[in-house]
Amino acid sequence: MSQKLTTEYSPETRLAQALGYVDDSTQGLVPPIYTSTTYLRDEDNQYRSGRVYSRADNPTYSPVERVLMSLEQGTDALLFSSGMAAATAVFQGLPAGSHVIAPTVMYWALRAWLLNWGRDWGLRVSFVDTSDITAIEAAVIPGETALIWLETPANPLWGVSDIAAISELAHHHGAKVAVDSTVATPLLTQPLSLGADYVMHSATKYLNGHSDVIAGALITRSVDPIWEKIRMVRKQGGAVLSPHDANQLLRGMRTMHLRVRESCQSAQWLAEQLQQCADVAQVLYPGLPDFPGHAIAAKQMQGGFGGMLSIRLQGGEQSAIQTAARTQLWKxxxxxxxxxxxxxxxxxxxxxxxxxxxxxxxxxxxIERKEELLADLLQAFAAAQ
Structure with missing residues (x-):
């Protein structure tokens, strides 16, 4: 396959053309789906093709992984069956009994996994406010902390962690840094260029963008022993997505720059409008100047502050539940x-x-019209009274 677009081209152009993909045998502009699960051995029992079994070697994964490496400025990438499979593979790549640091507020399913399976397996987990580098430093156990896991902006309060400063701190103590950059996407933040060692995406979300594929991805700054273990975790655990889903994921990624740009612009506008609404007690969005993590977000996010925000309602829990029940456009x-x-x-x-x-x-x-999204929320606030 021919893929010619390098970093001299913009991320938007590289995405739209999937790095300039052209199929060598057919001159097709869209990668084929390889459904074979196994590959022929040479007569002397070697595998000179480099492919043995689809679980680790399916060529349908390669175009997606190459695009992700290019966007994130990494040296290797792996697709997984889900974001959770990708995230947990990082922790499984650590020696048993390792000490790790993770955010107090983070993606709930991974937090639950760390609290239960992770600790049962022997991980020693410290949950801290990772927007506070002093708290992280206090939680580090010199010579024992193996990994600091960041999520920035962090779901669902959208706290922002300083990737560069935390990476410097971690490396000083011999620890690695992994960043869940699902919300930022590779278009807004590139954690590896800021010093992180690994970046994770729930590709189900913005990478695919159409709510019809479950997938995850990891990209590494260098191929180190932990990365080799992660690769083995994927291969031996079988946490791989289907070739059809890999192909569908690449199709979604080709328009990611358009979708993310629209979502960011609308989220910023909605956050500013909702700040003026009497029914809203607080708007949580990194793009607002009074948001606690705004300065760091402005430093490490380019092109927008993401398409996610949260609101806290004056009427409390019941008002929140009733509002969600009465929206029409918001699902x-x-x-x-x-x-x-x-x-x-x-x-x-x-x-x-x-x-x-x-x-x-x-x-x-x-990517709906932002004025209609606001009007839908306002009518839901009124109906929930």
Whole structure:
């Protein structure tokens, strides 16, 4: 396959052309789907093709992984069956008994995994406010902390962590840094260029962008022993997506720059409008000047502050639940990053141990007309009274 577009071209151009992909045998501009699960050995029992079994070697993954490496400025990339499979593979790549640091407020499913399976496996987990570098430094155990996991902006309060400063601190103590950059996408932040060692995406979200593929991805700054273990975790655990989903993911990624740009612009406008609404007690969005993490977000996010925001309502939990029940354009559904706008009462999803306030609604801003999205929220606020 011919892929010729290098970093001299913009991310938008590289995405639209999938790095200039052209199929060598057919001159097709869209990569084929390779459904074969196994590959022929040479007569002397060697595998000179480099491919043995689809679980690790399916060529349908390669175009997507190359695009991600290019966008994130990494040296290698791996696709996974889900964002959770990708995230947990990083922790499984560490020696048993490792000490790790993770955000107090983060993606709920991974937090639950760390609290349960991770600790049962032997991980020692410290949850801290990763927007506070002093708190991170206090939690580091010299010679024992193996990994600092960041999520920035962090779901669903959208706290911002200083990737460059935390990476410098971690490396000083011999620890690695992994960043869940799902919300920022590779278009707004490139954690590896800021010093992080690994970046994770729930590709289900903005990378695919159409709510019809479950996938995850990891990209590394260098091929180190942990990365080699992560590769083995994927291969031996079988956490791979289907060739059809890999191909569909690449199709979605080709328009990511258009979708993300629209979502960012609409989210910024909505956040500013909702700040003036009497029914809203607080708007949480990194693009607002009075947001606690705004200065760091402005430093490490280029082109926008993401398509996610949350609002806390004056009427409390019941007002939040009733508002979500009365929207028409905003769909009550779990997930984010799709072309359609979603609304969700996170506390009821996460359960009694959640750190999320009960009066909070999480908003994933799609690509609909922003004025209509605002009008829908305003009528829902009124109907919930």
């Amino acid at each position: 009550r559904a779990t997930s984010l990053g799709g072309v359609e706008s979603l609304i969700e009462h996170r506390a009821s999803i996460e359960g009694p141990d959640t750190p999320v306030p009960s009066d909070l609604l999480r908003l994933s801003v799609g």
